[in-house]
Amino acid sequence: MAGYAMGLKCDSCGGEFSLRDPLTTCPNCGGLLEVQYDMAAMRREIKVIGGSPEYDSIWRYRQFFPSVEEQNVVTLGEGRTPLVKSVHLAGKLGIDNLYYKNDTMMPTGSFKDRGFSLAVSYAKELGVRRGFTYSSGNAGASFAAYSSRGMFNALALVEYIANPVKKAMIQLYGAQAAVLDYDNFGQITAMLEQAAERLGLYQFVNFINPIRHEAMKTYAYEITEQLGRVPDAMFHPVGTGGGIFGAYKGYCELAHLGFTDQIPRMYGVQPAAAAHFKAAFDAGLPEAAAYGDCTKTIAQSIASDSPIQGGRRVLRAVYQSGGAALGVEDGDILEAMRDLAKDGIAGEPSAAAPVAAFKQAYEKGLVKASDTAVCVITGSAFKQPGAIKEAAGEPVTHIRADIDELEKLIVRLRL
Ligand SMILES: *Cc1c(COP(=O)(O)O)cnc(C)c1O
Numbered sequence: 001m002a003g004y005a006m007g008l009k010c011d012s013c014g015g016e017f018s019l020r021d022p023l024t025t026c027p028n029c030g031g032l033l034e035v036q037y038d039m040a041a042m043r044r045e046i047k048v049i050g051g052s053p054e055y056d057s058i059w060r061y062r063q064f065f066p067s068v069e070e071q072n073v074v075t076l077g078e079g080r081t082p083l084v085k086s087v088h089l090a091g092k093l094g095i096d097n098l099y100y101k102n103d104t105m106m107p108t109g110s111f112k113d114r115g116f117s118l119a120v121s122y123a124k125e126l127g128v129r130r131g132f133t134y135s136s137g138n139a140g141a142s143f144a145a146y147s148s149r150g151m152f153n154a155l156a157l158v159e160y161i162a163n164p165v166k167k168a169m170i171q172l173y174g175a176q177a178a179v180l181d182y183d184n185f186g187q188i189t190a191m192l193e194q195a196a197e198r199l200g201l202y203q204f205v206n207f208i209n210p211i212r213h214e215a216m217k218t219y220a221y222e223i224t225e226q227l228g229r230v231p232d233a234m235f236h237p238v239g240t241g242g243g244i245f246g247a248y249k250g251y252c253e254l255a256h257l258g259f260t261d262q263i264p265r266m267y268g269v270q271p272a273a274a275a276h277f278k279a280a281f282d283a284g285l286p287e288a289a290a291y292g293d294c295t296k297t298i299a300q301s302i303a304s305d306s307p308i309q310g311g312r313r314v315l316r317a318v319y320q321s322g323g324a325a326l327g328v329e330d331g332d333i334l335e336a337m338r339d340l341a342k343d344g345i346a347g348e349p350s351a352a353a354p355v356a357a358f359k360q361a362y363e364k365g366l367v368k369a370s371d372t373a374v375c376v377i378t379g380s381a382f383k384q385p386g387a388i389k390e391a392a393g394e395p396v397t398h399i400r401a402d403i404d405e406l407e408k409l410i411v412r413l414r415l
């Protein structure tokens with residue numbers, strides 16, 4: 001399969017590079033690289049969205065990826081997750097068409113598996129055998145699983161505030177790991193940008209790695225196939241913004257190829273305590289600056305107080321689609337965890353944040369009752385058990401194993 005990807009292009013200086021080189025950021029200016037495709041050929045030749053139906057994973061859509069030889073594909077069946085229609089929350093709000101893209105059902109429990117399946121496969125394709133990533137927890141676990149499976153030498157740097165379960169999973173999946181201490185998030189982004197220059201080691205950080213977010217385009221393909229149409233609004237939790245940017249890019253491709261004439265409004269969601277995209281969006285700016293304190297929220301996976309290279313791509317996706325960048329309070333996130341759980345899905349706080357944002361957007365009139373909206377539920381609550389207890393509370397009732405006591409309890413609970 002030759003593929004339609006032609007090369008890498010720098011956002012900042014416009015420099016063009018071969019896809020065969022194991023590049024992360026631009027060798028000329030340090031800007032972010034983007035995969036370019038032969039859209040004219042794609043428009044001529046692509047007749048169906050799911051072009052490789054022999055795969056029941058993101059690889060069903062491999063015609064939209066940089067090409068990877070069969071023997072280099074590292075897959076655990078990631079993607080093709082259920083699109084679940086809300087019953088409970090939709091009923092509470094009196095609306096019809098609210099959906100959850102349930103990526104808690106991914107192999108390692110988070111949507112990061114989309115990106116790492118493609119990025120690790122692609123690294124193998126290039127002959128790269130080692131690399132590293134920074135992680136708030138889920139990325140490290142996913143990177144570890146795919147690297148170990150792909151016989152790839154992986155180092156995961158994990159934030160000190162990450163949940164201990166996530167830290168342990170990185171080690172369980174067999175990667176090398178180190179805990180990352182820092183005072184503010186800007187130190188991490190600075191270190192990663194310098195590492196690209198100085199170490200020449202292949203990086204898997206969103207955007208610094210130009211391949212990971214290409215896999216996030218699969219949101220657009222899967223949801224469009226599952227719904228039979230493009231939704232009106234998408235709600236994504238945003239850390240670096242690889243998820244929302246990739247999904248937007250996927251929808252733009254579908255529009256370009258004639259599968260739709262609509263792009264969903266893209267809503268990016270951050271914790272209010274560290275909402276740099278929201279601050280930039282509210283001020284109408286094309287670039288975000290450091291803002292807030294990323295240790296002051298329960299939504300660890302999307303807690304960052306500074307964007308990678310100003311987050312320009314992410315803001316562009318939000319502005320161009322007619323969406324918004326939103327901030328949600330921890331109390332609303334915990335309530336959204338309960339709402340989502342009553343619909344049958346246990347998401348970690350970061351994954352419930354888009355549900356809180358959807359409620360906020362509905363109240364503000366940003367979404368209408370007739371809109372079809374999708375909240376992307378990016379990660380399982382099981383990896384952040386403390387948050388489950390915080391959202392749910394501990395069970396308080398004890399009874400003895402005795403039929404009279406059981407009867408009394410049933411009466412008391414009015415079951
Ligand atoms: C990493 C992560 C995010 C943020 O993803 P980005 O692509 O960095 O914006 C959101 N939710 C969960 C559960 C995550 O693990």
Ligand SMILES: [Zn+2]
Pocket residue numbers: 010011012013014015026027028029030031
């Ligand atoms: Zn450049």
